[in-house]
Amino acid sequence: MSFWEYANPKKFMQLSSVLLPWVAGLAVLCLCVGLVWGFFFTPDDYRQGATVKIIYLHVPAALMAINAWIMMLVASLIWIVRRHHVSALAARAAAPVGLTFTVIALATGAIWGQPMWGTWWAWDPRLTSFLILALFYLGYIAMWEAVENADTAADLTSVLCLVGSVFAVLSRYAVLFWNQGLHQGASLSMDAEENVADVFYHPLLVSIGGFVMLFVALVLLRTRTEIRARRLKALLNRERMA
Amino acid sequence: MIALLRRDLALAVRAGGGFGLGLAFFLVLCVLVPFGVGPEAAILSRIAPGILWIGALLSCLLSLDRIFALDFEDGSLDLLATAPVPLEGVTAVKALAHWLTTGLPLTLIAPGLGVLLNLPAEGYLWLVASLALGTPALSLIGAFGAALTVGLKRGGLLLSLLVLPLYVPTLIFGAQAAARGAAGMDAVTPLVLLAGLSAGTLALMPFAAAAALRINLR
Numbered sequence: 001m002s003f004w005e006y007a008n009p010k011k012f013m014q015l016s017s018v019l020l021p022w023v024a025g026l027a028v029l030c031l032c033v034g035l036v037w038g039f040f041f042t043p044d045d046y047r048q049g050a051t052v053k054i055i056y057l058h059v060p061a062a063l064m065a066i067n068a069w070i071m072m073l074v075a076s077l078i079w080i081v082r083r084h085h086v087s088a089l090a091a092r093a094a095a096p097v098g099l100t101f102t103v104i105a106l107a108t109g110a111i112w113g114q115p116m117w118g119t120w121w122a123w124d125p126r127l128t129s130f131l132i133l134a135l136f137y138l139g140y141i142a143m144w145e146a147v148e149n150a151d152t153a154a155d156l157t158s159v160l161c162l163v164g165s166v167f168a169v170l171s172r173y174a175v176l177f178w179n180q181g182l183h184q185g186a187s188l189s190m191d192a193e194e195n196v197a198d199v200f201y202h203p204l205l206v207s208i209g210g211f212v213m214l215f216v217a218l219v220l221l222r223t224r225t226e227i228r229a230r231r232l233k234a235l236l237n238r239e240r241m242a
Numbered sequence: 243m244i245a246l247l248r249r250d251l252a253l254a255v256r257a258g259g260g261f262g263l264g265l266a267f268f269l270v271l272c273v274l275v276p277f278g279v280g281p282e283a284a285i286l287s288r289i290a291p292g293i294l295w296i297g298a299l300l301s302c303l304l305s306l307d308r309i310f311a312l313d314f315e316d317g318s319l320d321l322l323a324t325a326p327v328p329l330e331g332v333t334a335v336k337a338l339a340h341w342l343t344t345g346l347p348l349t350l351i352a353p354g355l356g357v358l359l360n361l362p363a364e365g366y367l368w369l370v371a372s373l374a375l376g377t378p379a380l381s382l383i384g385a386f387g388a389a390l391t392v393g394l395k396r397g398g399l400l401l402s403l404l405v406l407p408l409y410v411p412t413l414i415f416g417a418q419a420a421a422r423g424a425a426g427m428d429a430v431t432p433l434v435l436l437a438g439l440s441a442g443t444l445a446l447m448p449f450a451a452a453a454a455l456r457i458n459l460r
């Protein structure tokens with residue numbers, strides 16, 4: 001019994017069909033609790049007023065936008081090294097989800113920035129890096145769509161993901177070099193004594209958990225769809241041959 | 243490999259190679275900018291380094307799909323892949339040929355266009371230095387993009403979508419070096435980072451491009 005057994009599409013489908021309702025349910029629960037708690041049962045910030053509450057969407061979305069790319073990187077590496085098709089399909093499934101999280105983070109940031117900074121958009125390093133991340137997602141998705149042969153597409157996108165990761169990190173530091181920031185420092189980090197005041201912190205953790213579960217649920221669902229689509233294609237091909 | 247370099251250079255320079263096209267595009271772009279932003283000398287000299295860098299980058303992009311596409315169509319890329327030279331070497335030589343036919347001429351004519359755009363006098367040296375150090379990275383990253391998209395029908399559009407985000411660090415360091423030089427500030431730091439970027443892409447991109455080519459030739 002090892003982790004790699006789930007690289008078998010049949011095993012993966014069995015496991016994911018059991019897991020999916022639980023993960024999805026947990027996502028709904030966490031998001032409901034976290035967002036309702038965050039939106040209605042926390043005090044207004046003494047300087048930002050009620051606008052502070054967008055943090056419950058903005059921070060988890062931004063966090064997952066980056067983690068989705070890291071997950072795609074790991075899945076691409078697994079595909080290159082071990083040639084498990086489920087892994088390539090999972091990377092493909094994660095890309096649009098990651099792009100959506102990136103767009104959510106940018107949009108909520110703009111909505112918050114308008115009253116707080118007085119502008120929808122500033123060429124701040126963090127904002128710019130996220131815009132570049134969105135471009136990388138777009139290129140990755142376009143590459144998947146453009147190549148007809150499924151294995152070639154998986155190989156090419158994996159190579160693109162590896163090279164893209166290097167350049168995404170490079171761009172991050174290049175952008176820091178290029179312009180000074182307006183965005184506040186990291187809201188959350190492992191080693192800080194206290195990150196955000198506890199009243200805001202606990203619902204934030206719950207909604208981050210909700211976003212993680214939402215991401216896992218969406219990727220599982222989309223991977224299942226991809227596997228089914230590929231099975232359908234194989235069946236149609238067999239029909240045509242017969 | 244030297245024979246390959248000679249062949250690529252000859253193909254690019256002779257009729258139909260599109261050698262002059264990139265340069266002409268660069269010229270036209272720099273002529274169009276004043277129509278877009280107005281002819282005030284102060285504004286032009288402020289934005290000249292950035293415009294020249296973006297112009298060089300776009301002209302580079304124009305000829306990228308030619309690096310592998312023609313050889314892929316007539317089958318000589320298959321011969322090169324089975325030839326007794328490593329494919330990594332082939333991609334490096336092709337990137338070098340691309341640089342010699344676009345990056346180097348662009349670097350050489352950039353000061354002339356700097357005059358058109360009213361570039362401050364102290365900026366010329368930095369502009370040429372930054373282009374000379376930065377355009378190899380553009381060619382090498384571009385060769386990787388071209389290798390990724392070589393077998394595709396509408397590869398050209400996809401190529402620009404893939405390559406332009408990859409150009410971000412090069413553009414930032416290059417344009418910063420040129421702009422800081424033109425403003426009389428210290429431009430050595432971005433220039434060194436730019437040279438490091440070129441050296442890093444020279445070391446790594448041929449391998450990535452060769453990997454992509456092998457996938458596409460399978």
